[in-house]
Amino acid sequence: MPGPVYIVGVGLTKVSRHFDKSLIDLFAEASLKALEEAGVEPRDLDAVVVGNMLANSLGSQDSLGALLATSIGARYKAAFHVKAACGSGGVAVYTGYSLVASGLADLVLVGGVEKMTDYPTPVITTALAQAGEAEYEVFYGASFAALNALMMRLYMEKYGVSRDEMSEWPVMMHANAEKNPYAQIRRRISREDVAKSRVVADPIRLLDSSPIGDGAAAVLLASENGLKKLGKKPDVLVEIAGVGLAVDTVELSNREELDAIPALRYAALQAYNMAGIEPKKLDVVEVHDAFTITGILSLEALGLAEKGKAAKLVAEGRFHPGDKPVANPSGGLKARGHPVGATGVYQVAEITMQLRGDFPGVKVEGAEYGLASNIGGDGSTITAIVLRRVR
C-alpha cells in the first residue's frame, strides 16, 4: 500500500488571454505561489512534473520539464513532462503522486501550464485536434467538437433529454464562475442564451463549449517526511486518498459505449477503492466539462447519477451550490476556463482549497471528501483523484 501523499501548497493564475505573459511566466507565477504557501524553496524540491499539451505544436518547444524546472531554480532536480492531450494535468498529478508514494521523492511540485492565445484560432484548433485519432478521425475532418456532438446527439435522443435541460449545465457553470476570481468568464447567462448561441457542431452550441485561454496551476506534494521539511506548517492537511487512471481507444469507432465515458468509471473505481469510499461520500467534485455533454457524462460515470439522468437532475437543481456533492464550484472548464494541459491541476488545486475552506469563490462548507476528474481526448485518457481533509 503506497504511503500517504499530502498536498501542502497550491498556486493558480487567473485563466485569461495573457498576451503579456510567456509559458515560463505563467508556470513560475503559479509554482512560486504554491511553494510560498508551504515555505519551500525551489532548491528543496526533489522533483517537478509538468503537464502541458500544446507547447510543442504551438511554441516549438520540447524539453519542458528541464525548461520549467530550471526557470524557477530547480536545477539538477528530477523533472519531466507528461502528455495526454487535455488530460495532461491530471496525469501530472498521478505521476507526481507515484514519485512521492514510491519513496523516490519527498517534495514534488506538479505544474500544469498552457499558453494558447498568442496564436490564430485555426492554428490552435488544428493543434487541439491532435487529441483525436490522426489517421481515421482528424484526417477526415472530424474536429473535436464534431466528435463530441455525435455523443451529445445520441445522449439526448436515447434518453429523451431536451435542449432546455442540457442548457442548465452551462448556466450553472457561469453562475459559479461569477464568484471565482481565477475564472476566465465571469458573467451569468440564461438557458435561452445557450439555446440561441451559434451552432458549433450541431447540437453543440457556442455556450456548450469551453473557451480558449492561458493559465497555470501548481500543487506541491509531500510525503510524511516531506512535511518535516516545510517552512510553514499547513493549518489544514489535505491528503490524496485515492488515484485512478484508465485509457480507452482514442477513436470513437472502437468504443464499447458512446453514450458514456467507460474509462472514467474504471478510473473512478480505482480511486474510490483506494480511498475506501463510495461516491455518496463526496462533498464536492470538479469534472471535465470541455462541452456540456462531457460534464453530464462525467457525473454519470462517477456514479453520482444514473445513466441518462444527470442532465435532468442538473436541470432540477441538483449539483448546484448547497447540494451534495456540488459540481464544479469553480465554474468548470466552461467558465473557469480550459487551459488544456493545466486544467487537471486547476481541478486538484481547487478541490484542495475547498477542503481547506479557503477557496475564494463558491464555497462548499465543511467539505471532507472531494474528487477531480480530468479527461484527455474524447474520453480516452482519464484520471480520477480523490482528496480527503485529514485534520
Next chain:
Amino acid sequence: MPGPVYIVGVGLTKVSRHFDKSLIDLFAEASLKALEEAGVEPRDLDAVVVGNMLANSLGSQDSLGALLATSIGARYKAAFHVKAACGSGGVAVYTGYSLVASGLADLVLVGGVEKMTDYPTPVITTALAQAGEAEYEVFYGASFAALNALMMRLYMEKYGVSRDEMSEWPVMMHANAEKNPYAQIRRRISREDVAKSRVVADPIRLLDSSPIGDGAAAVLLASENGLKKLGKKPDVLVEIAGVGLAVDTVELSNREELDAIPALRYAALQAYNMAGIEPKKLDVVEVHDAFTITGILSLEALGLAEKGKAAKLVAEGRFHPGDKPVANPSGGLKARGHPVGATGVYQVAEITMQLRGDFPGVKVEGAEYGLASNIGGDGSTITAIVLRRVR
C-alpha cells in the same frame, strides 16, 4: 525505501528505415515480444508508459498513451506518455519504475517508439530542434549539431585531444554494431573514414553523428507480487537497483560547465547511491552518444574517466569489448541507431540482455552490474539507471 522492481521481459525492433511500418506497428512488435517473454497478456498489465518525442510534431498525434496501450489490447488500464526530447525513453523507464515501486502497479509495460523516416529531412531536423531552447537558441539558427559542436571544440582545445583520438569512439561503435542484429548500421569504419567524412558543424563530422531511424523497444517491469503473475518464470532475474533523474537549463548559455554534462553526474550519483555501488562495479554501460562528444562526456560524468581523459582512454583501447566496463556493446546511438524517444528504452533492454547473458551481439560475459544513461536535449534531461543481476 522503494520495493524491488524487476525487468521480466524485453522486446526490440531492428532500428531501420521502416517505411512499411507505422508507429503503432513498431510499438506493438516490441511490446508483444516483451510480454511474450514473460507469458503476460496485455489485459494482465496494470499500466503502460510510452516514451516518444516526435509523434506530435511529425504525425500530428497526441494521446499516445491511450492510442498505443489500446492498440495492443490494454483497454481501461493506466497509460500515459512522457516527453523529454531524446531522453523520453529513459524518463519512461524512470516513471514506470515509480509506478511499480509505489505499489500502484504490479506489471508495467514501458515502451519507447519513434517513427522518423516518413518525413523529409528538413522537417525532421526542425522537429528535433524542439529539444533545444526555442526562443534564444533555435530561433537564432543554433541547430542541435551546432550546439554540440561548441562543446566538442571546447573539449578538444581545453584538454588537447586530437581529431584522431576523438575518432576512435565512432570506430568502436561501428565495430560493436556489426555484431548486433538490431543495429541500423552494421559496417566497420576507420579513424580516417571519420576524419574525412563531411563536416556537419565543425568540428562535428558526419561519422561523429547518430543516424535517423525508426524503432521501438519495450521492457516489462514487475513488482515482487508481479513475479507471481508471470506465465513464464525468468531464468535469470534482473532488478532495477537504482534510478536517477536530473535536469539542467535547456539553453547552454546558462550552464555552469560546457566541457561536461553536470546533470548526468547528479543523476548517476542518485542511481549509484540507491544501488549502493561505485562506478567501478559496473561491467557494462550504454551511454547516449548522439554525437562523439556526448559519448565521451558521458563516460566522464559517470565517473568512469577523469575530466578530459575519456577520449584518450578510448583511443588507447579502454571501454572496448573485454574491458571493464564495456561501453555501448550495442553500437550505441552512433551505429545501433537513435530512434530518439525510444533510445533510452533500447539501452535498458540491452543492458538487461547483457546481464541475462542473451544479448545477441558483443557479449559482456558474467556481467553483474550495468548502467544505462539517456540524455534529452543537449544535456538538459538525464536519466541514469543501474541494473543488477539478482540470480
